[in-house]
């Protein structure tokens with residue numbers, strides 16, 4: 001899978017919701033508590049899709065809910081999400097397997113840099129004045 005740049009996350013999500021492409025880096029969460037915990041942590045949007053694309057043999061992909069996660073000061077979509085299928089299956093996905101660079105932090109001054117080395121997503125938090 002090609003690395004997706006963070007500026008393309010929203011466009012990629014639209015293609016997933018349209019059933020054009022498979023959600024990248026999928027993982028089925030089978031433990032019920034872990035699945036609920038994952039969905040509870042999805043603080044972004046909840047969207048509906050008529051059909052998303054799964055590999056052949058995975059059949060319960062109709063009428064799904066798609067949850068997204070946000071991060072940083074501006075609640076940007078981090079590319080992480082979860083698909084809840086009509087059969088109750090929870091599938092986690094990630095447009096980037098983030099590798100956070102937090103170097104240069106100055107926590108006392110409220111500067112918490114956090115930038116992904118792969119997709120360039122920046123969820124740094126500056127809570128200083």
Ligand SMILES: [Zn+2]
Nearest residue numbers: 096098116119
């Ligand atoms: Zn990333």
